[in-house]
Structures are given as structure tokens and as C-alpha cells.
Amino acid sequence: MENLTKREVSRQFSNRALKRGFSRQFSRQSSMDPRKNNQWFNFGRQSSVDPVQRSSVQEELTVPENLDSTMRLLFMACRGDTKGVEDLLNEGMDVNGIDLDGRTALHVAACEGHVEVVKLLLSRNANIDARDRWGSTAAADAKYYGNLDVYNILKACGASVPKTRKTPMTVSDPEEVPEYELNPAELQVRRSDGITKGSYQVAKWNGTKVSVKILDKDSYSDPETIAAFKHELTILEKVRHPNVVQFVGAVTQNIPMMIVSEYHSKGDLGCYLHKKGRLSPHKALNFALDIARGMNYLHEYKSDPIIHCDLKPKNVLMDSGGQLKVAGFGLLRLSNISYDKAKLSNPGAHVDPSNIYMAPEVYKNLIVDRSVDSYSFGVMLYETVNLLYF
Known part of the structure; x- marks a missing residue:
């Protein structure tokens, strides 16, 4: 068993066989996005929080060809065509359908000041506090563009007007907004659970x-x-591998700033080992190979090797199918000395000397390379095979 494990893990962990063996390509975060087939609505006035304000269209608008149903609804709302909006809603169109900027028909009608369209949308249960990708609501848009009749209607119905706050990563050009940017209104975080800094x-x-x-x-x-x-976000955004935790997106243009990744209900490897007890040789080998494949991918990353420096059971997650995924990389920021050697940028940050999985070079602030992860992997493998918990 020991020889088999050593041979198989060595092959996966330290050479490029995995890179040649895997042909499957993993898509960007947008492949998970239910809005992936949506478009941008570029007619008329844009969001009041859009970094680049465009002048409103003065000429008579005509419906362009090949618009999907959501875009047709937004277009009718922009034009103030109450009958057209009503017909689309009667056909079953979602009153809260959004474009890629998260704008609804209510946003658009509020920007343009179309009172009757706003009333119609509200009567059809439009989400009065829906926020676009910049965090603006219909009421905020109406107030910004001086459409007081619309603003007063929305306020009377209980609409809120969010305060506009900039983050340290706010950009001035909307074309510079990262493609991974998520609309915070689409994230439901249970505040009652408490938010621990950095967790x-x-x-x-x-x-x-x-x-x-x-x-x-x-x-x-x-x-x-x-x-x-930013460092953690940059690394997460660029890696894609079945044995590496998948990045979903982030919120950088609104407060609070967030990083979003895939969720694994089975928890981490540490919890699994304590719960299940001794593993069979076959299971232990499969787990070792999962971790080795993930680490090999990070170490052989095409531009710069990604050194984890904090590989441990708590940073290895298990998906619903029992496959392991490496997580927690990018938490320790490194300064490159050469192609495959680096030092900690901020010595002492997130470094726990009592962490027995961490290589001595890390907490002693020496020059590190990929071997520090091999050390951590070896300790984990010993624990998995011998069922000794540290």
C-alpha cells in the first residue's frame, strides 16, 4: 500500500502528466449564472449609479429586431408604451426580468419618468427595491433624474433609496467592471448567523x-x-480545475465587498476524518490523489506557480460526490523572488506557528518554493493513512 501510494502520488504531484491527461475545459463563472443569455439594455437613460452617464435618446424609439422577451419588456418601459408592457405581462413575461446590469423594467421606467408604466408594473408586483449591479433602486434612479412624480409614487409604496458608497475597488469606467462582478441584491446572506471577519x-x-x-x-x-x-480574488478568478474550489464571483463595486465560491455541504477533510474514522487503503489513496491533482495544477499553473503555504485538512473541501477540492490558497500573499521562489509579503499575517501542517520555512519567514506544500501534503497523508490527528 505504501509503495503504491508513493508511486501514484509522486506521479500526480510532481510532474506534468495531469496536464496532458486532462482535456476538459472549465468555463468561467458566467456559465453558472442564470442570466448568462441576457443582454445589456443600452437604450435611454442608464442607472443613476452607472459610472459613465450617457445622454438620453431624443428620437422616437422603434423596437429593434431579435430582442428576447426581457429586453422587449425593458424597451417598452423605456418608450413609455403602457399597452405594450401590459401585453407582454399578460403573455406571462416576468415583471422582474433583468438585463446583465440587473436592471428591471421598473428601473427603466423610473429613469424615463413614465408614471403610468410605473403604476402598471407596481400593480403586477414588481420588486420595488430591486437593485441593479451598482446597487441603485428605481426610486434612486427617479430621484436622480428629477422624476418627482415617479419618486413620490415609489416612496408612498414603501420604496427605499440606498445611500451611494464607494469601495476601495470602485472603477470610474463601466467597461472596467470585472466580468465576475455580482449583483449584491442576488445574494441572500443570513445576517443572524453573525459575520466573522475573513471567514x-x-x-x-x-x-x-x-x-x-x-x-x-x-x-x-x-x-x-x-x-x-485583491490578491486572493486575483488568484481565485484565474484557476479552474476539478480538484480546486471553484470561484463564482465577487462584489467589489458595492458595500460590503464579498468573494463568492462554490458551497460544499460535506465540509472539509478534517471533519470527515474525525467523523468517519479509519479509511480503507483505497479511499485513502483516492483522497491523496485528489489533493495531489489539485496541488499539481496550482504548482504547474501556466503563468506563475501558485504556492499554497497553508495546505491542511481544513483547507480541503469535499463535494457531494466525495471528491476533494483544494481551497484556502491565496490567503498568504507572497513576493516573488524568482519564477518558483518567494517570501511572505507580510510576515506573521495568518501564520500560526502551532500549525503542524505548515512547513518550517513559512513560519520562519524563509524563502519558500513548492516543496513547502509537499511537506504539508506529506503530513496530511500520514494522518490519513494512520488516523493520527494533530
């Missing part, structure tokens, strides 16, 4: 369970914390 908690994104890391608001003025947040 992940369960939330729902468009009805799907996800893990959300919320940046503590007191950290927004701390350059080191923001730099670490």
Missing part, C-alpha cells in the same frame, strides 16, 4: 447555495487588508 459563510445566490466571504467594513481603510483581498 466564509453559507448564503444563497439566485437560489443556489454558495460560500461567501465578507470583508469587514472596518478593513476598508486598511491598505494591507485591501491588498490581501
